[in-house]
Amino acid sequence: MRLPSLASIFRLGLKELKSLWADKTLLLLICWAFSGAIYEAATGVSQELNNAPVAIVDEDRSPLSQRIADAFYPPYFRQPAMIRLAEVDAGMDSGRYNFVLVIPANFQRDVLAGKSPDLQLNIDATIMSQAFIGANYIRSIALGEIAEYLTGTRAAAAAPVRLSSRVLFNPNLKGFWFGGVMEAINNVTMLTIILVGAAFIREREHGTVEHLLVMPLTPFEIMLAKIWANGLAVLIGVSFALAVMVERVLAVPIAGSLPLFLGAAACYLFAAASIGIFLGTLARSMPQFGLLVILCIIPLMLLSGGVSPRESMPQFIQDLMLAAPTTYFVRLAQAILYRGAGLDVVWPDLAAMSAVGAVFFVIALLRFRKAVTQTQV
Structure with a gap:
């Protein structure tokens, strides 16, 4: 050999x-x-939220509800479409909106009275990862606008511990x-x-x-x-x-x-x-x-x-x-x-x-x- x-x-x-x-x-x-x-x-294939179509049902028509609606802007969201409650199902079924936020009547009055009114968020879960990311974004936007409206600052109440995040290898999470x-x-x-x-x-x-x-x-x-x-x-x-x-x-x-x-x-x-x-x-x-x-x-x-x-x-x-x-x-x-x-x-x-x-x-x-x-x- x-x-x-x-x-x-x-x-x-x-x-x-x-x-x-x-x-x-x-x-x-x-x-x-x-x-x-x-x-x-x-x-x-984008893993981030980008130009997501969102609609808002504003049954309160108050300064606070308008403030929340104005907080949605590019690049994460498109300009919100203001629709009626009866249009929600048709808009979600046809795929025109990925997220629909419903602000109930008397929302601002209940917030000022110290009550805890509910905001309803309808999510199209067929967009998978963006559904979870978008839900967190919308929650942060709504809570931030409410906190700033009531206290003049977006800072949340002091927590017993503080979590400091340190993002490695991809600091902008791209x-x-x-x-x-x-x-x-x-x-x-x-x-x-x-x-x-x-x-x-x-x-x-x-x-x-x-x-x-x-x-x-x-x-x-x-x-x-x-x-x-x-x-x-x-x-x-x-x-x-x-x-x-x-x-x-x-x-x-x-x-x-x-x-x-x-x-x-x-x-x-x-x-x-x-x-x-x-x-x-x-x-x-x-x-x-x-x-x-x-x-x-x-x-x-x-x-x-x-x-x-x-x-x-x-x-x-x-x-x-x-x-x-x-x-x-x-x-x-x-x-x-x-x-x-x-x-x-x-x-x-x-x-x-x-x-x-x-x-x-x-x-x-x-x-x-x-x-x-x-x-x-």
């Missing part, structure tokens, strides 16, 4: 890069994934800071699996597998060549995404070391590429490979902690996903890019990811050798 030839791996990798350059569809996918998709993911960076992290997984698996399918469809088999190449060398060539394209793409799209275009600061993240991503590429090669050996055509990729990538993205915290998932899912290298990669990537963690912090995840990735690499190599043997037969 001869040792792997670095020269053969390098030359075969160059052939992979030339094949990738000739495949304009995959090139377009790479360009979009690390440019337009980053911007779209960051700005297309949701798009999370979306753009996570899209770049997730696209490393997606494109690595797609590019490496598609490279194997392309060899089979073009009939060049037989050419490789008659050359003095081992399956190990073929796999390494595909991994380094396609991995290089992914690393260049994610470097552009973070340095240009995230830091320049979106103006999102990267807290940690970009070289450290790229080094960790290079280690992760072996695991993700091994998954792509394994799927490529199972599929017989590009459409089959596409279906397998969907079944594989979606669980990896949804359950690895990139979309929602792993702690909120069932314990069985948390334990199961420890066998996936994506779990460790997402966790260390977030630590580096969001919180500025160094190697002394992320090395346990890096070691675990490398170990799990080595297992995936061995499994893919065994499957690849079997596929090559079947082709020779």
Whole structure:
């Protein structure tokens, strides 16, 4: 058994890069994934309240009720629509209003008399996270205006304790800071699996597998060549995404070391590429490979902690996903890019990811050798 030839791996990798350059569809996918998709993911889905349509039913028509109505203004809310009580259900059913505040008759009189009158807030909960945020905003606005009307100040009554909040890593609580960076992290997984698996399918469809088999190449060398060539394209793409799209275009600061993240991503590429090669050996055509990729990538993205915290998932899912290298990669990537963690912090995840990735690499190599043997037969 001869040792792997670095020269053969390098030359075969160059052939992979030339094949990738000739495949304009995959090139377009790479360009979009690390440019337009980053911007779209960051700005297309807003986690903050923005221009929410609100209506007010003012049955009191007093200076206090007018004061509350005037307190709603952009960018959080649109100019409130003043409607009648009979229009509430129709407005909510049609989606014209996300929030409807009902101020009852004699509201100002009851407030001045020391009573505790109720304000009714109708909320369209189909807007999910914004429903909760908007309800808190409206509550703060109403209570603040009432307090200022009665006492001349918006300060609340003294509490027995004082809670001082200190917001770290995202002081303005901007949701798009999370979306753009996570899209770049997730696209490393997606494109690595797609590019490496598609490279194997392309060899089979073009009939060049037989050419490789008659050359003095081992399956190990073929796999390494595909991994380094396609991995290089992914690393260049994610470097552009973070340095240009995230830091320049979106103006999102990267807290940690970009070289450290790229080094960790290079280690992760072996695991993700091994998954792509394994799927490529199972599929017989590009459409089959596409279906397998969907079944594989979606669980990896949804359950690895990139979309929602792993702690909120069932314990069985948390334990199961420890066998996936994506779990460790997402966790260390977030630590580096969001919180500025160094190697002394992320090395346990890096070691675990490398170990799990080595297992995936061995499994893919065994499957690849079997596929090559079947082709020779």
